Amino acid sequence: MPAYCEGMNQAHPHASHHGHHGHHQEHDDAGQAEILDLDAEILAEHTASITGWLPLKTDPRQIVDLGCGTGAGTFALLDRFPDAHVIAVDASVGHLQRLREKARALGLEERVRTVQADLDDTAWPDLGSPDLVWASASMHHMADPEHTLRAVHGVLAPGGLFCVVELAGFPRFLPENAPEDRPGLEERLHAVTDRLHAEHMPHRGADWGPMLTAAGFTIEAERTITVNIEGSHNEAIGRYALNSLQRIRGAAAPELSPEDLAALDRLLDTGGPHNIAHRDDLTVRTVWATRRP
Known part of the structure; x- marks a missing residue:
């Protein structure tokens, strides 16, 4: 019976892996790509720890x-398994183009x-009979995840592993008492986006265990990784926080009070004295809980 490991991995709230195409989608892809690249850079050590922990006999x-x-995930897996080949699947033409450019630059x-x-x-396209299927922060975007789980079960090689890395929560950057003029702003922003995501992505935060078991996978163990990266000496974390809150603003603005929106805009003003990227008290905080077969 195929096995799976389940993890929880933060990712940007609007980093979708399937959807519509067109000019707006291409523009949105570019913004998503920047966030995803920052995600990969800042969390590389933690991603590597998951790939290194995968319970594979060979x-x-x-x-x-x-x-x-x-x-x-593609490059973390290629690094972890130097004899492996990866089929990278996504709906975004722009994301795939960026991935190919990286592969060429790395000689991969x-x-x-x-x-x-x-x-x-x-x-589904022909994906062969893989020994490992990796799905990081993508399952909750599926309109019919049960269909996806059955499809993965059908393509996995005998004894293959399915690793699901899913959302425990979006990253937090500011201290609880920040910003000084509107303490708790970040939590209020996430409360708004949580409500919006409950409407549009009902499987975010789902209990994947029963769905995976129903699809024929086995579940055996779990672990938790707490991510807490101090950002005072990491310029990339300032950019990560700025880009993340810029994208959250696009979704949350209609639901915010005028005072919260004004405070958020001060944090996002790249020419102003309160720009979040210039703060020296930023931290990336999130939790990964990982199950293994």
């Missing part, structure tokens, strides 16, 4: 990265094949 030779984005293009596909489609 190293996989064929890997599928479902909802690969710009390749954080022979070990990566990209496939553009909407994983909610009834018919």
Whole structure:
């Protein structure tokens, strides 16, 4: 019976791995790509710890990265398993192009094949018979995750592993008493986006265990990783916080009080004295809880 490991990984609230296409989508892809690249840079050590922990008896030779984005998981897996080849699957043409450019720059293009596909489609592309399927922060975007789980179960090689890395919560950056003029602003922002995501992504935060068991996977153990990265000496964390809150603003602005919106705009004003990227008290805080077969 195929096994799976389940983890929880923070990702940007609007980093979708499937959806509509067109000019707006291409523009949105560019913004998502920047966030995903920052995500990969800042959390590289933690991603590597998960790939290193995967309970595999032998190293996989064929890997599928479902909802690969710009390749954080793809390149971590290629590094962890030097003899493996990865099929990187995403709906975004822009994300896949960026992934291919990275692969060429790293001399890894022979070990990566990209496939553009909407994983909610009834018919999936030919993904071979992989030894490992990796899905990081993508399962909760599926309109019909049960269909996706059955499809993964159907393509996995005998004894193969399915690793689901899912959301425990979006990252927090500011201290609880910040900003000084509107303490608790960040939590209020997330309360708004949590409500919006409950409407549009009902599977975010789902209990994946019963759905995975129903699809034929086995569950055995769990661990938790607490991510707490101090940002005072890491310029990338300032950019990460700025980009994250800019995108949250786009969704949350209509629901915010005028005072909270004004305070948020002061944090996002790149030319102003209160810009979040210039703070010396930023921290990336989140939790990963990981199950293994």
